[in-house]
Amino acid sequence: DTEVTQTPKHLVMGMTNKKSLKCEQHMGHRAMYWYKQKAKKPPELMFVYSYEKLSINESVPSRFSPECPNSSLLNLHLHALQPEDSALYLCASGQNQPQHFGDGTRLSIL
Amino acid sequence: GENVEQHPSTLSVQEGDSAVIKCTYSDSASNYFPWYKQELGKGPQLIIDIRSNVGEKKDQRIAVTLNKTAKHFSLHITETQPEDSAVYFCAARDYKLSFGAGTTVTVRA
Numbered sequence: 001d002t003e004v005t006q007t008p009k010h011l012v013m014g015m016t017n018k019k020s021l022k023c024e025q026h027m028g029h030r031a032m033y034w035y036k037q038k039a040k041k042p043p044e045l046m047f048v049y050s051y052e053k054l055s056i057n058e059s060v061p062s063r064f065s066p067e068c069p070n071s072s073l074l075n076l077h078l079h080a081l082q083p084e085d086s087a088l089y090l091c092a093s094g095q096n097q098p099q100h101f102g103d104g105t106r107l108s109i110l
Numbered sequence: 111g112e113n114v115e116q117h118p119s120t121l122s123v124q125e126g127d128s129a130v131i132k133c134t135y136s137d138s139a140s141n142y143f144p145w146y147k148q149e150l151g152k153g154p155q156l157i158i159d160i161r162s163n164v165g166e167k168k169d170q171r172i173a174v175t176l177n178k179t180a181k182h183f184s185l186h187i188t189e190t191q192p193e194d195s196a197v198y199f200c201a202a203r204d205y206k207l208s209f210g211a212g213t214t215v216t217v218r219a
Contacts (some may be wrong), residue, residue, distance in 0.1 A: 004153075042199050042209035043154065056206060092154050097142060097203060101153030 003027055006091050006102035014110050015081060021105045023074040029099070031055075032074040033092040034066060038105070043090055049074060062066030081109045112137040114202050116210025124218050129187040131213045133200035136181065140202040143183050144175060148197045148212075157198075158185070190217045 005024045013019050016030065031050045035043035048056035049068040063085075065077040074091055089105045091099035113136040123129045137142075141162040151209035160167045160174045160183065166176050170192075176183040183202075187194055195217045200210040 040212070042212055045206055048206070058206075092153075097144065097207060099156050101146075101155065102153070104152045 004091055004093055004100045004102035006044040006089075008105055008107050009103070010108075012108045012110060013081065015079070015083075017081075018077070018079045020078065021089055021091075021107075022070055023076075023101065023102060025091075025093040026072055027093060027100065028071075029093035029095055030071070031094050031096065031098075032068065033094075033098050034074070034076055035090040035092065035098075035101075037088040037090055043101075047076075049083045078107075081107075083109050085109050112140055112202050114200060114208050114210040116196045116200050118211065118213060119211065120214045120216075122216045123190050124217060125190060125192060127183075127190055129185075129190055129194070129217075130214055131181060131185045131198055131200065131215075133184070133210050134180075134182045135202040135208075137204045138159075138181065139203070142203040144201050144203075144207070145172075145174060145185050146199045146209075148199065150196075153218040154199060159193070164207045182208060187215075190215075192217050192219055 007022045008033045033048050034046040037043045045058050046060045047066045053066045063080050067075040092101045116133045144159035147157045148154045154198045158174050160176050173186045198213045201207045
């Protein structure tokens, strides 16, 4: 069983929709991460939160908006996405580096 | 930024044989080198890691070696089993983790 829980597991949305991805961990980790993974590729870092503050934004387009409401929760708000944004979105947590990954949200943009 | 190269891209081994995956990195400031295993439909799982002040680390059937001078590190899996079949990623960290392209390992029964 994964210790990082991501919901939903699958999401299909149109380019004009607004949706949110959610991630939860209860291991007391101080850092939480969002990654994007395309098929047969390694994960690509999007955002890092440390102590609930955004510490790294890897030049991600503004149609992706992260939020960290508390030390256990991480959200990724999506708006006006493009077909090329279809991918597996992974959340991870750790003390200083990503130690535990969730199983991801499979996102499809129509 | 850090650039990590990983070889081979695919590896097929007979059950019980050993598997070796090699990675090189470019930034001498990188100080942390984890390995992840990703099974189909799952997120990456950290299986072993090594820090720059250590040359070798072993955990049951898996081991990692690091050569800082040559800037390369390797994953060794002994006595492979069908459940070892997965995609394996190496990574190196300077200010963030940079991943290798991945190795698809298939263990033939």
